[in-house]
Amino acid sequence: MSDDPTQVREFFGARAARWDSRFPDDGPAYAAAVKELGLRPGDAVLDAGCGTGRALPPLREAVGRTGTVIGADLTPEMLAEAARAGRDAAGTLLLTDVARLPLRDGCLEAVFGAGLVSHLADPERDLRELARVVRPGGRLALFHPIGRAALAARHGRRITPDDLRAEPRLRPLLARSGWDLVAYTDEDDRYLALAVRRTG
Template sequence: MTDVHISLPPALRRALELLSDPPADPDVSRGYLDLLGAAGGDAVEKNTGPIQAAWASPIGSMLYDNAQALSRRVLTAFQHPAEWLSIPSGGVALDVGSGPGNVTSALAHSAGPDGLALGVDISEPMLARAARNEAGPHVGFIRADAQRLPLRDNTVDAVVSMAVLQLVPDPAAALAEMARVLRPGGRLAIMVPTAGRAARLWQLLPNIGAHAFGEDEIADILEDNGFTSVRVKNLGTFQTVRAKNG
C-alpha cells in the first residue's frame, strides 16, 4: 500500500479495497473520494433536467433539510430501513444517493464498531456537507454515479436508496448495479415518490428531470434482477420496496 493510501481517512482507505478500479492517486481533497473529476464522468447518461439542477446546487443542499424532515416522518410510518436490513456485525452497507449522509451514518451504527458504511452521491455540495458533518472512521463518502457504481461485484451486505431513484436518468440501470454489488442474501431497501396509476400520464410530459414510478415498476425491475421476497408498501405519494438478493 502506498503512502498516499495510508494517509487516507480509515473509511475511504477501506473503500479503496472494494473498488473495481481504484485510482492510483485518489482525490480526497474535499473530504470525500471523487471518482468523477471536474468533468463529472462521461460514461453514463446524465440528468440535465431543472429538478436535478436545483437539487444539486448549494441551495438545493440546504433545502434538503426540509425534504429530510418529511422523509423522517414517512420512515417512522414505514420503519427505518436499518431496522430491517439486518446488517451483520462488521458488515458493509451502501447508501446510494446519500445526500447529507445522515442515513449513511445510521447504517454505520447498525454495522457495529468493525462495520463500514459508504455513501455514494453525484452532487458535490451534498457530498461536501456529508463529509463535513457525518464522515468518520466507519463512514465514508464517494462521488460516483448510481448508474455505474464503482464497487466490485458482491462486496456489500446491504443497500439503501432513499428518495433518489426518481432523479436518476436510468433507474433500471441503477437497480441492476445495486443487485451486482450486493452479496447473495443481502437486503435492499428503497424509498421513492410514486405517482401510482398516474405514472403513465406523468411520463408523457416533457422531461423535467424526475421519473414518476408506477405501482409495481420497481418491484418488477428487482425481480428481473434476481431479487426475492420483494415487498412493496405505499403511503400517500411515497413507496418503499424491500427485497433480498437471490
C-alpha cells in the first residue's frame, strides 16, 4: 500500500467500520506493549496513528486520571469508530497527520505507534517530528500485534531486506531522527521496537 497520506486515509477509511472485528483478539498484545513503555501516573502520551483507539484504554490505565492521553489519526472514519467503541473516554481524539503535530516541543513522555512506520510518507522526517514532541529521555514504542514474517504471510508476501521495520534498517533510521533503539523483538506473535529520545 502507498504511504501517500491521501491514499492511507482512503485505505483505512474504507476499512474502519470492520477493523476491530477483523482483529478481535489483539487487546492483550496492545496492553502488554503499553506496559513496556514504563509510563507512570501523570505522564503525557501520544498514540500516533491511533486508528480505532485500541491502545487508548491501556495507555489511560498506565498514566491514571492525572495523565494525558492523545490519540492522533488522519482518518476521520477511524476516529469515529474509536468514539463509537467508547475509547474517546480514555483519551482526546485528534484528527491530524503525525507529520505535523499541533503539540509543543517536549510536552510528552512517550509515543506509542501501532503499525505506524510503514505508513509514514517520509519516515525520517516524521519520526523526527515525534521526537520533537517528546522530552529528552522519553520513549517510543513501535508495535504490531504480530511479527514481520507473520504479517507478510497474512498478505501472501515474504519479508524483504528493504523493510523499514527490520532492525538493520530501523536502527539507523531512528538514530537519524533523534532516537536510540534500545530493544527490538520480532517474533510471530509480536513486533516491538523500543527507542529512547536522545538528550543531545
